[in-house]
Amino acid sequence: GHSFRVEVHVGGPVDPRLGWIMDFADIKEAFEPIYRQLDHRYLNEIEGLENPTSEVLARWIWRRLKPRLADLSKIVVRETCTSGCVYEGDDE
Numbered sequence: 001g002h003s004f005r006v007e008v009h010v011g012g013p014v015d016p017r018l019g020w021i022m023d024f025a026d027i028k029e030a031f032e033p034i035y036r037q038l039d040h041r042y043l044n045e046i047e048g049l050e051n052p053t054s055e056v057l058a059r060w061i062w063r064r065l066k067p068r069l070a071d072l073s074k075i076v077v078r079e080t081c082t083s084g085c086v087y088e089g090d091d092e
Contacts, residue, residue, distance in 0.1 A: 002043075002079075004054070004057065004077055004078065004079060005077070005078040005084075006031075006061065006075065006076070006077055006078075007074075007075070007076035007077075007078075008027055008031055008065065008069070008072070008075060009072070009073045009074040009075070009076070010022050010027065010069060010071040010072055010073055011071060011073035012071040012073075021071060022069075022071055027069065030065060030068040030069050031065060034061055034064050034065060043057070048060050054077040054078070054079055054083075054084055054085040055077075055085045055087065057077050058075045058076070058077040058085055058086070058087035059075075059087050059090070061075050061077070061087075062075050062087055062089070062090065063090065066090070073088065074086055074087060074088045074089075075087045
């Protein structure tokens with residue numbers, strides 16, 4: 001199979017009391033259902049990923065994650081350590 005590395009970024013004001021924008025555990029919890037849908041799956045068989053380029057995958061993840069993470073600022077999908085893409089918002 002093929003492997004991708006996904007980075008989820010959030011942006012916003014740093015909570016002065018906590019010292020963070022968002023708890024990493026909350027980001028992981030929001031991403032987990034998406035991860036389970038993708039992990040060890042033939043991506044071409046998932047609706048919306050019939051042509052699973054890095055760019056298409058990043059946008060697909062964004063559209064599912066943004067409703068769960070209001071502070072989502074970008075998705076990075078890497079196919080290798082030197083190639084990948086950055087998606088910073090919906091283009092529709």
